[in-house]
Amino acid sequence: MDSGSVSNLLIEAxxxxxxxxxxxxxxxxxxxxxxxxxAKFCEAFPGESVQELKPQPRRAVQPGVDGNVIAAITAAVHTHRQANKK
Known part of the structure; x- marks a missing residue:
């Protein structure tokens, strides 16, 4: 290689x-x-703050699901996890 090509490559790099x-x-x-x-937009147009939000009450069980069915599913999942533990 000649020095001209090296200097051209260095200039390009x-x-x-x-x-x-x-x-x-x-x-x-x-x-x-x-x-x-x-940030300026959020200061100009503040939305609901976290304190203003009221937590929605959660239902543990939906009205159409029987508690015995949930207990059976929970027991089956627990048994499956215990049987497939490595």
Missing amino acids: GSLMLIGMLFVFAFLGLLIVGVHLI
């Missing part, structure tokens, strides 16, 4: 590196601006 770094810098800058805009 340097330019590609600078272009890549500029793209990353631009993307990160846009990301920061976007996060700040979203």
